[in-house]
Amino acid sequence: MICDVCGHGMRLVPTAEPDVKTLWICAWCHAWTVLGHLPHEVSRPQYAPVNLRWERADSTGLPTGVLHAYGHFGTTLCGLRDEGLSASPYPWVPEWDSACPGCRSAAAEIDGRWPVEMRDGNREWAPPPPGSHWPPF
Ligand SMILES: [Zn+2]
Ligand SMILES: [Zn+2]
Numbered sequence: 054m055i056c057d058v059c060g061h062g063m064r065l066v067p068t069a070e071p072d073v074k075t076l077w078i079c080a081w082c083h084a085w086t087v088l089g090h091l092p093h094e095v096s097r098p099q100y101a102p103v104n105l106r107w108e109r110a111d112s113t114g115l116p117t118g119v120l121h122a123y124g125h126f127g128t129t130l131c132g133l134r135d136e137g138l139s140a141s142p143y144p145w146v147p148e149w150d151s152a153c154p155g156c157r158s159a160a161a162e163i164d165g166r167w168p169v170e171m172r173d174g175n176r177e178w179a180p181p182p183p184g185s186h187w188p189p190f
Pocket of ligand 2: 120121122129130131132153154155156157
């Protein structure tokens with residue numbers, strides 16, 4: 054799947070959420086496209102500012118004291134890989150003193166990859182798949 058935000062390739066990401074059938078995340082700008090998420094069959098979350106965008110990475114193997122953001126592809130945003138790494142239910146805010154500097158610069162870089170015209174709720178909703186009985190939006 055090609056990212057509707059930046060035109061780079063999206064990657065299929067495993068998800069454990071019961072109402073999500075397929076989750077695609079762009080490797081470049083980290084935009085999401087979710088298939089099978091109620092009440093929309095195709096959901097494209099809008100642009101979110103960098104301090105509202107990321108979840109804290111959760112893993113027993115990471116050193117404590119530094120908070121990393123979860124980078125979606127089995128690593129932290131700064132690229133640390135660890136068995137059992139996952140997104141925690143908690144936010145990750147780059148302004149925090151304990152925020153990892155590597156994650157902070159990666160978050161800023163990814164933020165810069167969202168074209169200005171795609172922000173402010175301008176991401177287009179995808180039409181539902183053919184044969185859908187669900188309301189379009
Ligand atoms: Zn993208
Ligand atoms: Zn980090």
